[in-house]
Amino acid sequence: QKEVEQDPGPLSVPEGAIVSLNCTYSNSAFQYFMWYRQYSRKGPELLMYTYSSGNKEDGRFTAQVDKSSKYISLFIRDSQPSDSATYLCALEYSGSARQLTFGSGTQLTVLP
């Protein structure tokens, strides 16, 4: 069993839709939770960085962490064609050697 599971998609939605992306994890020692966006032939770009359970909002993006269920989500409101990319969740242990454990990524396409 992988430490972090992420539905690879692909996910296709119409412009303006609300997108929900999810990851589950097995080890409760993970303490930091991130979402990265990766465009084709580019490196991952940090979107959201959270520590505690609950919601964190930044513009059209909301990150949600439920440590009791070992479940994290990223919501994208009013999705745009420019949001079309692969979204990666990444988790980190506290006090680790800065080792991020990634999900396999969800490929999202927003249709105009």
Added chain:
Amino acid sequence: DAGVTQSPTHLIKTRGQQVTLRCSPISGHKSVSWYQQVLGQGPQFIFQYYEKEERGRGNFPDRFSARQFPNYSSELNVNALLLGDSALYLCASSTGFLSNQPQHFGDGTRLSIL
């Protein structure tokens, strides 16, 4: 400010050869980590360096090595290349070695092994 820069952007090698990849972190960042991303998968951790010392190593063979220089730039070396080493190699930097300091990635070096 410039982000994380990596060179070269693309590289083609043959089996058995050796390769060196380079990374310059964001100005002021002292921690550099290396990741391997195979097509269709998430990045996998290879190394972390902070203040020129190795602080962490992932599950990769000894053919992989790295170092960090006084200016905090870093090199990743891979010896005796195998077909399975074909991947995007990513460098990430952060201000320090604490987990509450997010990592920022470069655009990677795409390595193809023939």
